[in-house]
C-alpha cells in the first residue's frame with residue numbers, strides 16, 4: 001500500500017499500473033455477528049463507535065466492468081449511520097440477496113460489510129471490458145450500482161430492478177484504503193478540490209440534484225419558492241445551492257443560529273430557525289397539531305411576501321411531512337427521498353387532493369444526473385460543504401456526529417491521504433472560489 005501511496009504523492013500516476021495491488025487493505029466494517037449488539041438501546045444511544053471497526057480485509061477479485069480504486073478520502077453519509085446502528089434493518093440482508101444473484105456477486109456476501117458510499121481517489125486496476133478509465137485516473141465515484149440486464153433500467157438507470165447503493169447495499173465501499181466499484185460509477189475528480197473536498201459532495205449532491213433539479217424530481221425552475229428542510233445538512237446544503245444557482249428562492253429551515261448563519265453565507269435570505277421558533281407538529285406520538293402547520297405556513301408567507309412553496313424538499317419524514325403537505329402551494333410539489341424521523345408518514349389528504357398537490361418519491365440519481373451534479377462542482381458553480389475531517393480510524397466518531405446531528409454540511413474522512421489539502425490541480429480556479437469552498441469550515 002505504501003508504494004501506491006508514494007506513487008500518488010510523487011505524482012507518478014503512470015506507475016500505478018505496474019505496482020502490485022495488495023492482497024488486503026484496511027476498511028471500516030460492521031460485523032454480522034454483532035447485529036444484535038444494540039438490542040434494547042434507545043435509537044439515539046446506539047453508538048457507531050462500538051459497531052464500526054477498522055479491519056484488514058481481503059482485496060476482492062476484479063470483475064468485468066469494474067475498477068479497484070485507491071481511496072484517498074471519503075465522507076460520512078447517513079446510510080453509514082443506518083448501517084452502523086443496524087436500523088431499520090441490518091445491511092447483511094442486502095449483501096446476502098445480492099450474493100445470490102450471480103457467482104461474481106457472491107463476493108459481496110461476507111460476514112463483514114465494508115461501508116461508505118463516497119470516494120475520491122486514483123484508479124488502480126480496471127476489469128475486462130473497460131475502455132473509458134485506466135490506472136492512474138483521478139476520480140470520484142457516485143454510489144449507483146446497477147446491472148442493467150433488464151429492460152426496465154434502460155430509460156432511467158434508477159429503475160433497474162438490480163439497482164443498489166454501493167457501500168450500503170453492496171460490499172467494499174469507500175470508507176477504506178481500496179474500494180471496488182463499477183466503472184460506470186466513476187467521474188473525473190474536480191481539479192480545484194483537495195481529495196477530501198472532492199469526496200464530500202458525491203452522494204448527497206447527486207441526490208439533491210435529481211430530487212430538486214432533474215425532470216425525474218421536482219424540475220425546479222427559476223423563481224420557484226423552495227422550502228428546504230435541514231438546509232445546512234448533507235442534502236440540504238446542496239439543495240440550497242442548487243436553488244440559488246438556478247434562480248429559485250430557498251426558504252431554509254434549520255435548528256440553530258449557527259446553521260442559520262451558514263445558510264446566509266451560502267446566499268440564502270429567508271431562514272426559519274425551527275428550534276428558536278419552537279414548532280411542534282405532533283402534540284403526542286399519535287396526534288398532529290394542524291395549528292402548528294398553520295403557524296409554520298404563516299411564517300413562510302411572512303418571509304416570502306405572501307407566497308407558498310412551489311416545492312418542498314423533504315427528508316425528515318414523519319415529524320415534518322404533515323406540515324410539508326400543508327404548506328406547499330396549490331399545485332405544488334412535495335419531493336421526498338427519506339424519512340429520518342420515521343417512515344410511517346401521516347398527512348391530511350384533503351390538502352393534497354383539493355389543492356392538486358403532488359408527492360414525488362426520489363432516490364439517489366442515475367449516472368447522467370450524478371455526472372451533471374459533479375460537473376457543477378468541477379466548474380465551481382456548486383461547492384463542497386465540508387465542515388470537519390476525521391482520520392479513517394475515527395470513522396465511528398464521525399458517524400456519531402452525524403447520528404447526533406451535531407455536524408454541519410458534510411463530515412469527511414481521510415483514507416490514504418496522510419493530511420488534508422492534497423490533490424489540488426487547478427489552483428487558479430480554487431483561488432477564485434476559496435471562500436465558498438471553506439464556508440462550512442470551523443463553524
Ligand SMILES: NC(=O)c1ccc[n+]([C@@H]2O[C@H](COP(=O)([O-])OP(=O)(O)OC[C@H]3O[C@@H](n4cnc5c(N)ncnc54)[C@H](OP(=O)(O)O)[C@@H]3O)[C@@H](O)[C@H]2O)c1
Nearest residue numbers: 078207230233234235254255316319337338340341363364
Ligand atoms: N434516498 C436517497 O438517495 C438519500 C440520499 C441521501 C440521504 N438520504 C437520507 O436523507 C436523510 C438526510 O440525509 P443528510 O445527509 O441530509 O443528513 P444530515 O446531514 O443529518 O442532514 C439532515 C438535516 O435534516 C434536519 N433534520 C433532522 N431531523 C429533523 C426533524 N425531525 N425535523 C426537521 N428537520 C430535521 C437537520 O437539520 P436542522 O436540525 O438544522 O433542522 C439535519 O441537519 C437521511 O435519512 C438519509 O439517509 C437519502
